[in-house]
Amino acid sequence: ETGVTQSPTHLIKTRGQQVTLRCSSQSGHNTVSWYQQALGQGPQFIFQYYREEENGRGNFPPRFSGLQFPNYSSELNVNALELDDSALYLCASSLGRDITLGANVLTFGAGSRLTVL
Amino acid sequence: KNQVEQSPQSLIILEGKNCTLQCNYTVSPFSNLRWYKQDTGRGPVSLTIMTFSENTKSNGRYTATLDADTKQSSLHITASQLSDSASYICVVSAHSGAGSYQLTFGKGTKLSVIP
Numbered sequence: 001e002t003g004v005t006q007s008p009t010h011l012i013k014t015r016g017q018q019v020t021l022r023c024s025s026q027s028g029h030n031t032v033s034w035y036q037q038a039l040g041q042g043p044q045f046i047f048q049y050y051r052e053e054e055n056g057r058g059n060f061p062p063r064f065s066g067l068q069f070p071n072y073s074s075e076l077n078v079n080a081l082e083l084d085d086s087a088l089y090l091c092a093s094s095l096g097r098d099i100t101l102g103a104n105v106l107t108f109g110a111g112s113r114l115t116v117l
Numbered sequence: 118k119n120q121v122e123q124s125p126q127s128l129i130i131l132e133g134k135n136c137t138l139q140c141n142y143t144v145s146p147f148s149n150l151r152w153y154k155q156d157t158g159r160g161p162v163s164l165t166i167m168t169f170s171e172n173t174k175s176n177g178r179y180t181a182t183l184d185a186d187t188k189q190s191s192l193h194i195t196a197s198q199l200s201d202s203a204s205y206i207c208v209v210s211a212h213s214g215a216g217s218y219q220l221t222f223g224k225g226t227k228l229s230v231i232p
Contacts, residue, residue: 004160035222042121042206042222043161058219090160098212108160 004093004109012115013081021076021112025093032074035090050097086116119144121209121223129229138226140190140207148210152181152192155204197230
């Protein structure tokens with residue numbers, strides 16, 4: 001059984017550029033959720049995908065978008081990067097539509113650290 | 118607005134000692150509360166999950182309590198080890214139906230266990 005893997009682990013972009021982060025979910029999981037964690041802060045929920053459809057979103061602007069593929073892997077895309085987008089981006093996979101259910105344990109990846117200059 | 122407040126912000130304890138971390142929340146409608154351990158440079162790892170009807174749950178040397186009336190939770194670590202050095206994050210779930218799912222994370226308590 002493989003865990004959640006994210007790529008790239010580190011990357012540097014400049015303001016205005018676009019970035020794509022990738023996440024491979026744990027075997028058997030069909031839901032992926034994404035989080036932004038600024039330095040010294042707790043993660044903030046961006047959105048989640050269940051069976052290739054977005055079915056939950058936090059307070060992030062539309063320039064944060066995503067995809068989930070038939071194999072349940074996922075991408076997070078951020079357009080028009082701003083300095084405040086610098087953060088650790090975490091992906092978590094789980095089984096089941098509702099990530100808030102107590103039975104749904106989230107398995108997190110190690111994250112992708114994005115620096116925007 | 119849903120909020121999760123954790124205290125203290127940071128804590129240093131001697132190896133072998135016990136400690137208690139606090140979490141207060143204003144999340145509605147409450148679904149469950151989770152504690153995670155996050156090592157530096159790693160993703161969070163689940164320690165406990167508690168629903169409304171549970172007021173205590175243990176996982177080895179970690180014991181979490183929940184008081185849903187006062188909206189408070191604590192995480193007690195017994196006989197601390199150097200490997201317990203990490204950030205501990207409290208996460209509260211709200212589920213208002215109609216596909217609306219929300220996870221609200223606290224900022225975490227950074228625990229340092231020293232020899």
